[in-house]
Amino acid sequence: MTALHTSGLGKRYRRRWALSDCTLQIPEGRVAGLVGPNGAGKTTLLQLAVGLLAPTTGAITVLGGEPAGGPDQLAKVGFVAQDTPVYAGLSVADHLRLGAHLNPGWDDSYAQHRIDRLRFDPAQRAGKLSGGQRAQLALTLAIAKRPRLLILDEPVASLDPLARREFLQDLMEAVADQEISVILSSHLVADLERVCDYLVVLAASRVQIAGDVDALLASHHRLIGARRDEASLPGDQQVIHARHTDRQSTLIVHSRHPILDPAWTVEQLSLEDLVLAYMSQAADAAPGRRPVLEVQR
């Protein structure tokens, strides 16, 4: 079963395409990171996945169902929206009561336990919580409804580095305990690096690459050697990013096979390097000629 399946998905706001020609297949049971610069279409994709937006073109299914197609579908998917909205006038306890009334699968003991552990005052109004606490409350609501898939849109964007780390750690513990799939977005690779085992790079409203993190790292290489024309590389080596000085060439290439050419010094890429290479490729690419690459395990 796939957690998220899209084909030819596109969303247009008036004249601007926020997301175009998006074809993706994120398997269930993964923690998938959606990374890309601001305005790349991350929020649009996630809102399409929870049915807050309707697609302009293409199709999307989440856990095999139409997003927000009915109470069952809504129960299967937990969502923490950008800026983690909560009702400012309602107390923390009211929010838990809201969750209990509105979700048939609500796990009240988990929610209470989590609120205790986070040292929340149940009588406190949600409007007086800090950004980090608000995010934690929203996450509690989303997890306690016992979803099969948890979707988080930039959940840590407004948090300070410490709160960021705590939030993500906490998320990972919950995910490990309950065996739920996760899709979360961020514009920072560092946030995702620690937690994700699947990665989708979104830039310029298109999917640049998607795949298992280990497989992505194993199939991308940095080649450093004497200056050389990119066209002279073997056919199975695809150049993602190239930098040339007078004497030296530094290439980031995608290849399923090991690089055997002794003329190159081959280096392992970090996830951040890999993402940046695809982002700059998207930025350089002329409109209408943006290569889309899929890496599947």
Add this chain to the structure above:
Amino acid sequence: MIWLTWRQFRTQAVVVAAGLSAFAILLLVTGPHLVTLYRDSALASCHSSCGTQADDFLTTVNSVAPYHLVYLLGALLIILLPAVIGLFWGAPLIARELESGTFRLAWNQSVTRERWLAVKLGVVGLASMAAAGLLSLILGWWASPIDQAATIQPVGGFENRFFPVVFGTRGIAPIGYAAFAFVLGVLVGLMIRRTIPAMGVTLAVIAAVQIVFPLWIRPHLITPVRNVSTVTVGNIQGLGVNPGNQQIQNVMVAAPGVPGTWIISNQVTTASGSTSLGTVPQACQGPLASGPQACFSALAQKNLKSVVTYEPPDRYWTFQWLELGIFLTVAVLLAWGCFWWVRRRLS
């Protein structure tokens, strides 16, 4: 869902309920006194041509206590209630969720947004109708002695219950206004997505409807009865003169019909139907030393016609039901618009 709706609505509900309760207590305390005044008046035992008795009773009401003020306050409250409901219950209901982004939280619980909207519209809509219905019921009970007298003889600032302003403050019509105003506020809030501008637009539309409907729509709901009679010495009540050119401006004629009639128009024309009535007769010029009779006879000889259109009093409840039906129908259509908007436009 009902719990959440109530939890979010309770502050506004309590504020409006407290205001209405305070006024209701005032009515409940003073009401019995008004009933006693009526029972002790000559009007209670009068059976035909009771104009004088009704006049006396209303004068008494005005003299013993500030009941005229309570009467006006009641009318003001029930006229303002739809605006209050539309502004404070309707407009923020969804606009505030859209404004603060909390709709993203609400719409990702295991409840479809259609059900979410249905419960909100249902609970707060019924509360609106109940508030208007109860206020109208208590106000109608309190004012019933006054209404009875004013039906016979509308004097002292009191009008009969069919009179356009009073009509909307009695009976079942206010329930329709409340339902309409509430759903209107919700839809405007949905479309504008911001609370304060939505409140402004809602207020403007409600005020416009409250003016336009009684003036230009209600008189056409049932074709009024048209009564043409000859102007005689007996039914002339007065004469209006244009001092510039000595033309007759209008002739006041006693309106025919039984008490409690809603007079829509009362006009005097010439026999051929023209509204220019000619010059003032000689007998009506200068100081009328011998009284107005000579003048009235001269006017009667001009063979003028009095044309009155009116709704007879037995149509009162038909009009009440019609008005309720129309406003409830519009409310249902607006509610349908809310569902459509939530389903299509917001995604």
